[in-house]
Amino acid sequence: MSRRRTLGTKKKLALLAGAAAVAGGGAFAAANASNAAQTAPGAQTRAAGDSTVCQGLATALGNNLRFIDGQRAEPDAQSEARIANREAVVAEIERKQEASGCAAGESAPAPGSAPPPQSPPASQPAQTSQPPQAGEQVCTGSTVALSGEGGAPAASSNQFPVGTTLRVTNLDNGKSTTVTVDSVSGSCALLNDAAFEEVREDGKFLIRRALIEKVG
Numbered sequence: 001m002s003r004r005r006t007l008g009t010k011k012k013l014a015l016l017a018g019a020a021a022v023a024g025g026g027a028f029a030a031a032n033a034s035n036a037a038q039t040a041p042g043a044q045t046r047a048a049g050d051s052t053v054c055q056g057l058a059t060a061l062g063n064n065l066r067f068i069d070g071q072r073a074e075p076d077a078q079s080e081a082r083i084a085n086r087e088a089v090v091a092e093i094e095r096k097q098e099a100s101g102c103a104a105g106e107s108a109p110a111p112g113s114a115p116p117p118q119s120p121p122a123s124q125p126a127q128t129s130q131p132p133q134a135g136e137q138v139c140t141g142s143t144v145a146l147s148g149e150g151g152a153p154a155a156s157s158n159q160f161p162v163g164t165t166l167r168v169t170n171l172d173n174g175k176s177t178t179v180t181v182d183s184v185s186g187s188c189a190l191l192n193d194a195a196f197e198e199v200r201e202d203g204k205f206l207i208r209r210a211l212i213e214k215v216g
Contacts, residue, residue, distance in 0.1 A: 056205025066186030
């Protein structure tokens with residue numbers, strides 16, 4: 001009789017240990033499922049480097065923000081109106097970022113920005129750069145984005161004065177547009193919506209391979 005009771009106790013202990021193992025495994029699986037559910041939504045937002053569309057919008061946003069900063073740093077009689085216009089453009093770009101699944105408010109540095117040039121060696125005289133001539137390629141390596149502004153085809157620039165005529169060619173599709181600089185921006189050539197439509201590729205907000213020429 002005592003032997004039967006001993007065997008019965010061992011069986012009960014084995015059953016209890018198995019039940020505890022099953023319960024522990026279920027809790028571990030449930031925790032993993034809960035963690036996965038919490039991290040999944042964050043993976044839907046794309047950074048500028050993950051998408052051409054996001055990068056184009058980030059570049060356009062950065063250009064407009066730099067323009068606003070420039071107007072505030074050196075205001076004139078028209079600065080208040082220009083800032084109000086660009087702030088409306090910034091809000092529209094941020095809306096497009098959110099609608100495209102991009103990180104809203106993410107901006108990019110100025111296209112073609114480079115470190116300041118170093119002074120030439122003392123043994124060599126410093127060379128004075130000449131202003132670009134009509135038909136000469138300028139801003140080599142710069143990308144071209146859109147400003148989000150309406151109106152007739154035009155451009156803004158941080159290197160050429162108002163009234164300068166530029167020809168911008170999209171080397172990826174061969175399309176080109178000739179525009180007049182009518183305001184200041186944070187890049188070599190920033191096209192408004194009408195001008196950008198003349199050279200853009202469908203679904204893209206940035207021209208990576210651009211030829212920019214000063215023609216007048």
